[in-house]
Amino acid sequence: PQPIYLADYTPPAYLIDGVELDFQLHPTATRVISRIRFTPNAAATSKDFFLHGEGLTLIRASVDGRDITPELVDGGLKADVPDAPFLWEAEVEISPEANTALEGLYMSNGMYCTQCEAEGFRRITYYPDRPDVMAPFKVRIDGDELVMLSNGNPVASGDGWAEWDDPWPKPAYLFALVAGNLVARDDSFTTMSGKEVDLKLWVRPGDEGKTAFGMQALKDSMKWDEEVYGREYDLDIFQIVAVSDFNMGAMENKGLNIFNTSAVLASPETSTDANFERIEAIIAHEYFHNWTGNRITCRDWFQLSLKEGLTVFRDQQFSGDMRSEAVCRINDVSALRGRQFREDNGPLAHQVQPDSFVEINNFYTATIYEKGAELIRMMKVLVGDDAYDKALELYFERHDGEAATIEDWVKVFEDSTGRDLTQFRRWYKQAGTPRVAVSEDWTDGTYTLTFKQSTPPTPGQDEKLPQHIPLAVGLLGPNGDEVQPTQILEMTEAEQSFTFEGLAAKPVPSILRHFSAPVILERDSTAQERAFLLAHDTDPFNKWEAGRTLAKDVLVALITEEDAPLDDYLNAIAVMLRDDSLDPAFRALTLGLPSQDDLAQTLFDAGVTPDPMKIYRAQQTLWQAMAEHLQDLLPRLMAEMEVTEPFQPNAEQAGKRALGLGLMNLLNRLDGGAAAQTLYDRADNMTLRLGALGYLLQAQKGDTALSAFRRQFEDDELVMDKWFSMQVYHAAPEDAVDVTDKLTKDTAFNWKNPNRFRAVFGALMTNPAGFHNASGDGYKLFADWLIKLDPVNPQIAARMSSAFETWRRYDVDRQAMMKAQIERVLATEGLSRDSQEMLGRILN
């Protein structure tokens, strides 16, 4: 497959004044009639008329009313057209039922729905399917369905038909259509200028009871975007539809967001606190896209982070405002490290603004999304909050209605602040996670911090230049008082020193507060200093970070040395847990240990070949030591964390449950599952029920609970996803592959459903000791299923192939076994472009 290059961008040859689409719905033979008014683009360099189209049966086409026979070519069609505005009409036939890739128009549970981003619209009709072609759409739907929806405002409807009108010019990737037997939760929102907007959350009959939380999250998001960004909603109606078969979380189609059921349906009995939090964030994210993505869209897919990085940053701000900012930041950074750092340090590393791609769907990555968000966060830190607000005002003013570029974005910051961001632009073009090594000096009352930055080579990019890094630093005195409040040090050189005068004694530095830049900080430090920061740092992020590095040092010692001193860690954790002034959610996070994958990468970076079993055992050893050390504390603290009020999915209650469950993880190692069983039996919400089930599985006492759980939730797909994933996630390393294999043979393993596939194989990816079992069976099973899934749903297969992205970290035997499996998948006849690109990059 041929790559597409950013450098080859040319403006579209024709622009569109308006689009009318008629759909005659039929499961296997839907007719789509398009009427498109084209105008030659004055800025174009070519006059060639090309429309994208894939898997379409062309019935007829005409130009200005005269029938024509277009030339059908690979990926679309060509035709001779006038050098003046003209009307294009075409009729095509498609089969939604045959569409298992879930891209374009497809059926899910008897209901029609669409997914067009990035290039799905070309599977619906012939069209210039590129984001810089924007047009208003009018849609008519004919069919037997009870509910028939599209973008924009409703115009009229009758028995068997409905018409929709979206006045805001949009690219085709934001088109949506939904039709089926649906029921709505209705609500409304009055905007800041007093306009009343209808809100509808559409679900299958039976799911109405799971819509209250999502609706509230939507209203909160609408309010927040007005208050914080001054952005008002711009149609008479905003709709969300929940569908079971969906490749990702959700999609921001103009006025008609389509959601994976897992990203919108919630109830205390069926959803965990983590589910509620994720749902709130995704609803906000998709809603925020209305301005950052839809009103201002991307010129081309190389600009993807323009909308995704910014919208992730906005949803992170929103969650921080709705919940605990500190806890959200810690979770966001953990996710960044877990997914983006992993990507950035392996064969799939790529720029936030890539130069080329083969399949754009492979670039909806943690780098485009989460690292992209970190770049915006850094810009805000560098220019300051007020200047950020002004820059955003200018961005909306200057680019509303446009398909913009990342360069436009950075320029807005330069123009509104007068700052030169030339060097900062490197963050968009240089892949890889910078390492920042710190050393300190204390001479004659002057304290000096010296930083050295370097970024390791990434595929296709050997040489790296210094980045512009905002380092938020504070200093603590020996008694724990802050002697220097947070200050932003701007690092621009490869090596740079900063001095602090007037200190009475050598301070302890707190560096990279609030995780002010997406870098790996390298600082040799003693356990005592880390414990000191855990006890005294005023920056909650760095306070947590101190605990995390302390734990990491202990785990690395457990893995690589005969003997590991645990006392400093155990005592520091005990002090932290006892500190009632700390938010339980914060304490729960600090009680957690770095993941097995994180440890594998840390060892690899230090030149040690990671052994997945040793990593697993070290974690178990440390949990056991913590349990024994803290056993007197557990009953009292667990009692304090009991929530006696009725369930609320808010941060306060969730924090208590998180800490309670974190402590039960320890107790479980002492009582062999007894407390977990009691909790399971009396749990009245999914957070506690699922937590208890996990601990029972861990204690190898889960059989009864598993059957009961299944009986109780058999008819609830989303809960059954949990039933599947828990078993794989909590399987002992030697059992994980067998458990996975057995689950794939379960009658409820509906593998064509992305949620179900991910429930099983995503869980195997997060059980590294199981996946990397020395037999190599995990690799083989995984590869078997990639081969099976690829022809059905290439997007998901390609995405899941990242299970193999870390293969070079491991010992020669494992490397050879993984490589053999990657090659086997790659050798599969007819392998999708999606998987070819991913596995090809992973291998090289």
Ligand code: B3K
């Ligand atoms: N923009 C969509 C993702 C589309 C993925 C296409 N493979 C959801 C989001 O980021 O909000």
Ligand code: ZN
């Ligand atoms: Zn998005």
